[in-house]
Amino acid sequence: MKIAVLTGGGDCPGLNAVIRSVVRKGTQDYGFTFVGLRDGWLGALHDSVLPLGIAEVRGILPRGGTILGSSRTNPLKHDDAVRRIRDTLDAHQVDALIVIGGEDTLGAATELSRQGIKLVGVPKTIDNDVAGTDYTFGFDTAVGIATEAIDRLHTTAESHMRTLVVEVMGRHSGWIALHAGVAGGANVILVPERPFDIDQVCAWVKSRFEINYAPIVVAAEGAVPKEGQMILKDRSVDEYGHVRLSGIGEWLAQEIEGRTGTEARTTVLGHVQRGGTPSAFDRWLATRYGLHAVDAVKDGDFGTMVALRGTDIVRIPLDETRGRTKVVDPSLYDEFGVFFG
Ligand code: F6P
Numbered sequence: 001m002k003i004a005v006l007t008g009g010g011d012c013p014g015l016n017a018v019i020r021s022v023v024r025k026g027t028q029d030y031g032f033t034f035v036g037l038r039d040g041w042l043g044a045l046h047d048s049v050l051p052l053g054i055a056e057v058r059g060i061l062p063r064g065g066t067i068l069g070s071s072r073t074n075p076l077k078h079d080d081a082v083r084r085i086r087d088t089l090d091a092h093q094v095d096a097l098i099v100i101g102g103e104d105t106l107g108a109a110t111e112l113s114r115q116g117i118k119l120v121g122v123p124k125t126i127d128n129d130v131a132g133t134d135y136t137f138g139f140d141t142a143v144g145i146a147t148e149a150i151d152r153l154h155t156t157a158e159s160h161m162r163t164l165v166v167e168v169m170g171r172h173s174g175w176i177a178l179h180a181g182v183a184g185g186a187n188v189i190l191v192p193e194r195p196f197d198i199d200q201v202c203a204w205v206k207s208r209f210e211i212n213y214a215p216i217v218v219a220a221e222g223a224v225p226k227e228g229q230m231i232l233k234d235r236s237v238d239e240y241g242h243v244r245l246s247g248i249g250e251w252l253a254q255e256i257e258g259r260t261g262t263e264a265r266t267t268v269l270g271h272v273q274r275g276g277t278p279s280a281f282d283r284w285l286a287t288r289y290g291l292h293a294v295d296a297v298k299d300g301d302f303g304t305m306v307a308l309r310g311t312d313i314v315r316i317p318l319d320e321t322r323g324r325t326k327v328v329d330p331s332l333y334d335e336f337g338v339f340f341g
Contacts, residue, residue, distance in 0.1 A: 018137070042071045173328060224248070
């Protein structure tokens with residue numbers, strides 16, 4: 001059996017660990033052969049393939065990024081996508097696909113599977129927002145990086161008695177903000193799931209200064225103030241129709257300065273959270289996902305996605321994840337008694 005592997009969407013630490021375990025198990029246990037599709041669905045549409053064997057995956061376990069390249073190409077937006085993908089797979093005698101991706105990549109996989117392409121999905125994203133799985137790999141690494149940044153920001157905030165706003169990734173969900181904010185001892189944690197009240201944020205910041213404490217505000221990039229509190233001049237819609245606000249961190253610092261008369265600065269962590277070596281947990285999870293994905297292909301269990309439930313890796317229908325974002329549960333957010341608007 002020959003399997004093609006692709007990685008789609010934003011990269012994240014652990015992608016190479018999945019590729020490695022897929023290839024090693026598939027080759028050594030089942031005698032499968034592999035090819036890589038370059039740059040996600042783009043490679044499938046344009047017949048751009050890479051050799052993928054034991055030699056290619058040697059030494060890649062601790063490496064961030066993806067040796068296959070990635071893109072946000074949505075094949076369903078291209079004419080004749082199913083035929084073109086089939087042609088690529090046929091040209092290389094590929095029997096099945098392993099698709100490693102987040103919401104958008106797996107959404108396309110769901111549709112292509114319905115149209116008869118044999119594939120198995122593996123969930124990834126630093127955002128941890130893929131429905132159907134308890135955790136995605138990449139998340140733990142991102143939380144570690146953001147936590148370390150918050151630890152460092154505490155000391156400089158205290159030295160200058162300033163508010164430091166830390167903007168972390170998370171367009172649709174506040175998992176990174178919540179986990180890193182709690183782990184780093186932030187004073188205010190703002191997530192997209194709960195529009196915040198800027199007056200309350202400022203009141204909280206002021207009360208921290210009154211007890212001689214320099215506050216740390218952690219905001220997910222998708223956090224938004226309540227209706228009417230912000231002129232959304234920096235609002236744009238991305239290629240998937242998602243509304244994106246640029247610069248919530250900067251906006252918060254400006255508002256805090258203007259309303260409290262105290263100094264504030266912003267640190268936008270950005271892609272630092274996605275780069276570099278995966279944590280031990282992400283290597284563990286990614287490796288297990290890879291092993292189980294190969295087993296699913298061997299069993300002919302197509303149209304499924306491997307998922308973590310508790311400590312078990314299970315297979316679920318890809319359909320269960322499509323169009324659903326796993327957001328932070330309000331009761332979990334409230335559990336910490338952190339500030340919310
Ligand atoms: O989906 C992962 C993610 O890192 C989000 O947290 C972030 O909003 C987005 O990707 C950034 O995408 P890009 O690298 O394409 O700008």
